Amino acid sequence: xxxxxxxxxxxxxxxxxxxxxxxxxxxxxxxxxxxxxxxxxxxxxxxxxxxxxxxxxxxxxxxxxxxxxxxxxxxxxxxxxxxxxxxxxxxxxxxxxxxxxxxxxxxxxxxxxxxxxxxxxxxxxxxxxxxxxxxxxxxxxxxxxxxxxxxxxxxxxxxxxxxxxxxxxxxxxxxxxxxxxxxxxxxxxxxxxxxxxxxxxxxxxxxxxxxxxxxxxxxxxxxxxxxxxxxxxxxxxxxxxxxxxxxxxxxxxxxxxxxxxxxxxxxxxxxxxxxxxxxxxxxxxxxxxxxxxxxxxxxxxxxxxxxxxxxxxxxxxxxxxxxxxxxxxxxxxxxxxxxxxxxxxxxxxxxxxxxxxxxxxxxxxxxxxxxxxxxxxxxxxxxxxxxxxxxxxxxxxxxxxxxxxxxxxxxxxxxxxxxxxxxxxxxxxxxxxxxxxxxxxxxxxxxxxxxxxxxxxxxxxxxxxxxxxxxxxxxxxxxxxxxxxxxxxxxxxxxxxxxxxxx
Numbered sequence: 422x423x424x425x426x427x428x429x430x431x432x433x434x435x436x437x438x439x440x441x442x443x444x445x446x447x448x449x450x451x452x453x454x455x456x457x458x459x460x461x462x463x464x465x466x467x468x469x470x471x472x473x474x475x476x477x478x479x480x481x482x483x484x485x486x487x488x489x490x491x492x493x494x495x496x497x498x499x500x501x502x503x504x505x506x507x508x509x510x511x512x513x514x515x516x517x518x519x520x521x522x523x524x525x526x527x528x529x530x531x532x533x534x535x536x537x538x539x540x541x542x543x544x545x546x547x548x549x550x551x552x553x554x555x556x557x558x559x560x561x562x563x564x565x566x567x568x569x570x571x572x573x574x575x576x577x578x579x580x581x582x583x584x585x586x587x588x589x590x591x592x593x594x595x596x597x598x599x600x601x602x603x604x605x606x607x608x609x610x611x612x613x614x615x616x617x618x619x620x621x622x623x624x625x626x627x628x629x630x631x632x633x634x635x636x637x638x639x640x641x642x643x644x645x646x647x648x649x650x651x652x653x654x655x656x657x658x659x660x661x662x663x664x665x666x667x668x669x670x671x672x673x674x675x676x677x678x679x680x681x682x683x684x685x686x687x688x689x690x691x692x693x694x695x696x697x698x699x700x701x702x703x704x705x706x707x708x709x710x711x712x713x714x715x716x717x718x719x720x721x722x723x724x725x726x727x728x729x730x731x732x733x734x735x736x737x738x739x740x741x742x743x744x745x746x747x748x749x750x751x752x753x754x755x756x757x758x759x760x761x762x763x764x765x766x767x768x769x770x771x772x773x774x775x776x777x778x779x780x781x782x783x784x785x786x787x788x789x790x791x792x793x794x795x796x797x798x799x800x801x802x803x804x805x806x807x808x809x810x811x812x813x814x815x816x817x818x819x820x821x822x823x824x825x826x827x828x829x830x831x832x833x834x835x836x837x838x839x840x841x842x843x844x845x846x847x848x849x850x851x852x853x854x855x856x857x858x859x860x861x862x863x864x865x866x867x868x869x870x871x872x873x874x875x876x877x878x879x880x881x882x883x884x885x886x887x888x889x890x891x892x893x894x895x896x897x898x899x900x901x902x903x904x905x906x907x908x909x910x911x912x913x914x915x916x917x918x919x920x921x922x923x924x
Contacts (some may be wrong), residue, residue, distance in 0.1 A: 462501065465491075471498050479505040479529065486510050493518035502529020502551070509534040511557060518543050526551055536562055537576075540569060549573055559584045563611070567591050575600070582606040582624070585614050587633065594619055599628070606647075609634050617641050627652045628666075631659055635732070639664065650674055650744070658732030665740045672750035673741045673767065676734050676757055678776055737761050747772045748789065754779045754799075764789060770812070773799040780805070787811050792818045793834065804829060815840040816857065819847065827851045837863040838880065845869050855879050860886045861903060868892055878902045878924070883909050892916040899924050 462476040467483060468490035474497030482505050483490065490507055491500060493516070500516065507515050507529060515531040517539040518524050524540075525547040531537040537553035540546055543566040550572075553560035556579035563569050564586035572595040576582045581604040585592045589611030597619045599606040605626035607616050613636040620643045621628035627649035631637045636658045644650055644666040650673035651666070653659050666673040733756040740763045741748040748767035751757050754776040762784045764770035770786030770793045773779050777800040784807045786793035793809035793816045796802050801823040809816035809831045816831030819841040827850040831838035838854030840863045841847055847870040854861035854877045861877035861884045864870075868891040877884040877900045884903035885895060888911040895917065900907040901924035910917055 465500070470494060471500075474498060476501060479503050479507070482506045482508065484508045485513065485515075487513065489514045489517050491516045493521060493524055496522045496524070498523075499525040499527070500529065501527055504528055504530075506530045506532055508532045511535070514539045515553075517541075518546070522546075525549065530554065531556075536560075538562070540564070540566055542566055544568055546570075547572070551575075552577070554578050556580060562586070563589050563592055565589060569593075570595060572596055574598075576606075577601055580604050581608060584608045585611045585634075587611060589614070593617070598622075599624060602626075605630050605649075608632075609637055612636060614638075615640075619643075621645070621647055624648065628669075631656055634659070638662075644669060644673075650741075653677070653734055657734070659734045660737070661739065662735065662737045663739065666744065667742050669741075669744045670746065672746040672748075673744045674736055674739060674749045676736065676749075676751045676754055678734075678751075678753040678755050678757070732756075733758055735760070739763070742766055744768070748786070750774070751776065751779055751799075758782070759784065763787075764793075766790070769793070769795045770809075771795070773797060773802060775799060777801050779803070782806055784808075786816075789813065792816070793831070794818070796821050796824060799824075801825075808832075809834065809838075816854075818842075820844055822846055824848070825850075829853070830855070831861075832856055834858065837861070838877075839863070841865075841867050841870075843867075847871075850874055852876070854884075857881065860884070861900075862886065864888065864890050864893065866890070870894075871896070873897050875899070877907070880904065883907070885909070887911060887914045887917060889913040890915070890917065894918040894920075895922060896920040898922045 462478045464480045465477045466480045468485045470492045472494045476499040478501045511533050512535050514536040515534045516526050519541040522544045527549040530552040533555045535558045537556050538548050538561045541564045546569045548571045552575040554577050559581040560576035561571055561583045565588040568591045570593045574597040577600040582599045582602050587610045592611050593615040594607050599621045601623045603625040606621045606624045606628045609631045614634050615638045616629050617640045622645045624647040628644040628647045629639050629651045631653045633655050635656050638660045640662045642664045646668045649671045650669040652675040654677040735758045738761045742765045744767040747769045748764040749771045752774045757779045759781045760783050764786045765788050767789050769791045770789040772795045774797045779799055780803045782805045786809050788811045791814045793812040795818045797820050799821055802821050804826045806828045812834045815837045816834040817839045821844050823846045825848045830853045832855045835858045837860045838857040842865045845868045849872040852875045856879040859882045861880040863886045865888045871894040873896050875898045880903045883905050884900040884907040886909055900922050
């Protein structure tokens with residue numbers, strides 16, 4: 422049924438009659454004519470194609486048994502459900518539009534469809550105050566459009582919540598509730614999309630998945646009891662901020678960069694540490710012998726031939742509690758910033774793996790089940806001004822080339838305050854390591870590094886424990902009141918410089 426065709430014919434006849442009356446009444450009647458009124462809303466009582474602009478209001482519930490219920494083929498259409506239900510038979514699409522502008526779906530429940538709303542190549546569109554339930558494919562699907570908003574909606578008891586496909590720009594999901602979904606809450610692949618002020622509960626995949634969506638914003642959302650939390654992959658300039666996540670099964674916030682360990686090339690130098698590739702001896706380590714093994718990692722150095730750095734991903738001011746996996750997990754990140762987050766009772770509070778130039782600053786990592794912060798083979802990481810307390814293993818674990826660790830407090834962790842292993846060119850400065858269950862600082866197979874101006878006291882084993890280190894400077898530290906030795910060099914340590922360490 423084409424609602425607009427029938428109604429426009431009647432309207433045209435009315436216009437003709439009015440025009441004749443004006444002519445017969447003479448010109449004075451024109452001077453007293455009232456301004457034209459907007460077309461009234463038009464009633465809908467069944468499925469059909471809508472091919473004329475205007476507002477259409479459901480008069481009652483609609484049940485469809487085949488294909489698409491409402492197909493919009495012109496600009497400027499609003500469907501107002503007036504609180505009614507459009508029910509399907511488990512197949513087809515409730516509302517679809519392609520290649521048009523300025524359309525809206527509001528105040529309606531779409532139940533038992535394959536897809537609730539499908540917009541392809543649609544601009545300036547809105548889905549608002551709408552409930553989408555029991556969809557077998559996706560609640561709302563947006564593809565190749567721009568400036569489309571899903572707001573004040575509820576998407577529940579279905580498969581995927583909202584899918585924002587590649588080629589879509591400026592899409593936003595605002596103040597929307599996602600509950601009891603088999604898959605992902607929001608799958609965001611379009612440029613510059615936003616997911617804000619929304620809630621996610623009991624999703625079978627990530628709450629929000631951002632893939633290749635440069636400039637995306639995921640902010641002020643709550644996530645509860647989901648399989649995955651917020652994931653970001655192969656995207657630059659993404660902001661993940663002020664979200665609250667609890668009881669996530671996997672990593673609560675998972676950032677994956679696109680740079681694997683790079684081979685040597687212009688702008689990339691290499692260094693060796695760890696235990697992987699056979700060489701004749703440890704480079705820079707004491708006690709190496711033929712057959713020992715090393716891992717080669719990239720050293721990133723400025724070069725005119727190096728590619729420009731991408732816009733950083735920022736993970737800031739999130740509260741992440743009671744996760745089964747890591748609180749924040751950054752894999753192969755480049756220039757990523759992790760700042761101002763509160764991380765409690767997760768696996769690791771923050772974990773870095775691979776990548777380079779990741780900054781971890783001003784975070785609180787407390788009572789996590791493993792390390793407060795763990796750095797695994799991340800080059801030139803910066804860990805600064807964090808509070809790391811009461812974690813079940815180390816406050817901070819470091820395996821890195823060129824890491825800078827400064828101005829942190831590591832207190833009352835069950836193992837070491839700071840544990841650095843198989844690393845080189847590490848700077849440890851201005852940290853406070855207090856009352857930890859094992860050593861304050863524990864360094865094993867660390868070369869060409871410095872440990873200066875730290876406070877190390879009240880730890881249950883050694884204050885500073887050096888094992889198999891080479892060319893490490895330990896100077897101007899306040900070290901006293903530790904259970905065993907304040908500073909100890911084990912067999913294999915060489916080239917150590919000890920200066921002015923006392924309370």
